[in-house]
Amino acid sequence: MTRNIDLAVVAGDGIGIEVVEQGLAVLEAALTGSDVKVSTTPFDLGARRWHATGETLTDEDLAAIRTHDAILLGAIGDPTVPSGVLERGLLLKLRFALDHYVNLRPGKLYPGVRSPLADPGEIDFVVVREGTEGPYVGNGGALRVGTPHELATEVSVNTAFGVERVVRDAFARAQARPRKHLTLVHKHNVLVHAGHLWRRTVEAVNAEFPDVTTDYLHVDAATIFLTTNPSRFDVIVTDNLFGDILTDQAAAITGGIGLAASANINPDRTAPSMFEPVHGSAPDIAGQGKADPTATILSVAMLLDHLGLAVQSQRVEAAVAADLAERGNRVRSTAEVGRELAARVAG
Ligand SMILES: NC(=O)c1ccc[n+]([C@@H]2O[C@H](COP(=O)([O-])OP(=O)(O)OC[C@H]3O[C@@H](n4cnc5c(N)ncnc54)[C@H](O)[C@@H]3O)[C@@H](O)[C@H]2O)c1
Numbered sequence: 001m002t003r004n005i006d007l008a009v010v011a012g013d014g015i016g017i018e019v020v021e022q023g024l025a026v027l028e029a030a031l032t033g034s035d036v037k038v039s040t041t042p043f044d045l046g047a048r049r050w051h052a053t054g055e056t057l058t059d060e061d062l063a064a065i066r067t068h069d070a071i072l073l074g075a076i077g078d079p080t081v082p083s084g085v086l087e088r089g090l091l092l093k094l095r096f097a098l099d100h101y102v103n104l105r106p107g108k109l110y111p112g113v114r115s116p117l118a119d120p121g122e123i124d125f126v127v128v129r130e131g132t133e134g135p136y137v138g139n140g141g142a143l144r145v146g147t148p149h150e151l152a153t154e155v156s157v158n159t160a161f162g163v164e165r166v167v168r169d170a171f172a173r174a175q176a177r178p179r180k181h182l183t184l185v186h187k188h189n190v191l192v193h194a195g196h197l198w199r200r201t202v203e204a205v206n207a208e209f210p211d212v213t214t215d216y217l218h219v220d221a222a223t224i225f226l227t228t229n230p231s232r233f234d235v236i237v238t239d240n241l242f243g244d245i246l247t248d249q250a251a252a253i254t255g256g257i258g259l260a261a262s263a264n265i266n267p268d269r270t271a272p273s274m275f276e277p278v279h280g281s282a283p284d285i286a287g288q289g290k291a292d293p294t295a296t297i298l299s300v301a302m303l304l305d306h307l308g309l310a311v312q313s314q315r316v317e318a319a320v321a322a323d324l325a326e327r328g329n330r331v332r333s334t335a336e337v338g339r340e341l342a343a344r345v346a347g
């Protein structure tokens, strides 16, 4: 019986449009010849829509997106729109409204990929970044703006419910991996309220996963070890902001931001999960065909896996791995990389 996947597509801004086109081509190639069909609904969201209508993401958009099986997103943000309008009003609104509390970001150094680290060793970890709380919730404000007495707050919100569910998910992921190790990254020597909630939660949930070993690093020290000994990491669980920063660093040590994939997962499947590269809209190279679509294509592999299409997912990842093993310093356009990867996937 034919299975149909309804995919919402939010290409967004800048290079988002270029890399999503290639991601969709590879998705199509991965499903060709199978009994799985994909139908895509493009959503006109981002800077163009905001300039035309003043809208970022309406209730109608959100309701329509909800009816889909998954979302593929390119990138959101544009220099012609005030900073934060689209990031908060569109991207974070999607993650929050669709309860994407697990933001999964692998840090993997594929064979043949050059790391800036002199002796990177084997790098294969995954960051489980909390996606719906922390300093991202918009719990803040400003008084006396523009005066010498301006006061600005962004309060980090951490609930026992929110921390526990993401920590449990991270333990389950650690348990399913060969090394079965979980590192909590926080800053509980300073952020004593939130930090100790995270620490106590990890200790408590560890009882359910006795075969998973754990350790703890303050976030500043974690950045040292990501540089000096990234092999020590297996699963990292951390809050929304620390996870944002660490995953750009993870991308940098594993071949660059053009390779870094991510999944915003709603593990309870009460709403569609969303797959997107870690990078942004890259206004500095947008429209030039220079963006590497590999991060989006690896995000497509995560999408396929989430939809239970493990074989197709592995085919996409294997195609990327083979391409990375051979690419060296070859300069190719966005479309060339996409075309070659689609051809490899098609076999
Ligand atoms: N998930 C998202 O949609 C997301 C993520 C990060 C930033 N942003 C937004 O994107 C805009 C630009 O942000 P930024 O400059 O801090 O980060 P960025 O990730 O867009 O770019 C950082 C640097 O990496 C390069 N780069 C990014 N993706 C690349 C790719 N696929 N191939 C080759 N090079 C690539 C860029 O050219 C730039 O030099 C801002 O509006 C920001 O808010 C959105």
Ligand SMILES: CC(C)[C@H](C(=O)O)[C@@H](O)C(=O)O
Residues within 6 Å of the ligand: 077, 087, 088, 091, 092, 244, 278, 280
């Ligand atoms: C654009 C911004 C809201 C976003 C984040 O901070 O989560 C981005 O940096 C990311 O990593 O996806």
Ligand SMILES: [Mg+2]
Residues within 6 Å of the ligand: 244, 245, 248, 278
């Ligand atoms: Mg980021």
